Amino acid sequence: MGVTTARDASWSLDALSPGDRRRVVDALRYVGRDLHHRSFSVSSDRRELLWQEMDACLQLAERLSVTVDSGAAVAPLSDSTFRPCTVITGASSGIGAALARSFAQHSEVLVLVARRQDRLDELAAELAQSAAARVVAVALDLNQPQAVDQLLGRLAANGLWVETLVNNAGFGLRGSFEASSWMQLESMLRLMVEVPTELTRLVLPEMQRRQQGTILNIASLAGLIPGLPGSTLYSAVKAYLIRLSQSLAAENSGSGIRVMALCPGYVHTEFHAVLGVEQRMQRLPGVFWMSVDQLVRWTERALQGRQVVVVPGRLNRLIAALAHYLPLPWANTLSAAFSRRFRSRP
Helix, strand or coil, rough: CHHHHHHCCCCCCCCCCHHHHHHHHHHHHHHHHHHHHHHHCHHHHHHHHHHHHHHHHHHHHHHHHCCCCHHHCCCCHCCCCCCCEEEEECCCHHHHHHHHHCCCCCCEEEEEEEEHHHHHHHHHHHHHHCCCEEEEEEEECCCCCCCHHHHHHHHHHCCCCEEEEEEECCCCCCHHHHCCCHHHHHHHHHHHHHHHHHHHHHHHHHHHHHHHHHEEEECHHHHHHCCCCCCHHHHHHHHHHHHHHHHHHHHCCCCCCCEECCCCCCCCCHHHHHHHHHHCCCCCCHHHEECCCHHHHHHHHHHHCCCCEEEHHHHHHHHHHHHCCHHHHHHHHHHHHHHHCCCCCC
């Protein structure tokens, strides 16, 4: 196959323009995905061969990946001159911004990633006045193709490697599953499943080589309880982040890499206002709520420990325990009743 030739041949891409190099990378990724799809319609022996070729395509694409902005190849890993940095996605507001203020106090370089340039610049200016960290604001829509490559390319071009990754970017959807457009659902899957998975996959090898690093996935209490009606996909993607964190922590036990899934309950941010349920959520008793500053303090303490799944707040931990130990029909009934009262449309 052509793929085998590309894998085995000793040829150079140095003479290619950045645009042509990107086309090669995109083509290899396309072929890899196509081979994966085709593998489900062939015999098991043939499937194994297709998977081998798929792996070859994707691995070669990763090695050849370049940054679109600079046109330069992503710098080699394990460069002793590279400085460690902390990357926070969805850093322009809410939990992301609060965590940025915390990490700015003990990071050498803090990289803030979000779509809104004005919000990022405002936060970066604030942190520049109060923290010693060098703050880099990267306005980037992570839902766009090659956005992760662009981000990591910029870091490499600036001599940075990711020591701490905070996967926080996300949003909510209101209403039943079928009421949301596929564009909305696909966007949520891309931003809250694919992006954190891809980012983690690409930065983890360097952490392993250096035997240090932190991966903090911002999940939710919603990922630990029976799915809330009106929050179908949100609960599912948060459950995914929790399971991903648990598996990564097990695989990297003793490696010097800290993996943690933070599962907050209700936090006072603009999240519910954007979702359009703020008025209904105000009926929720104050004991259910936590401020972002309280959440940050919980996070700082938890990162010093070893617990992988962290549920901040006594009431939240009680809810998580009830969801775990109650018979599933009872837990489902309670979740549905809660959702109808506080989240669903009147």
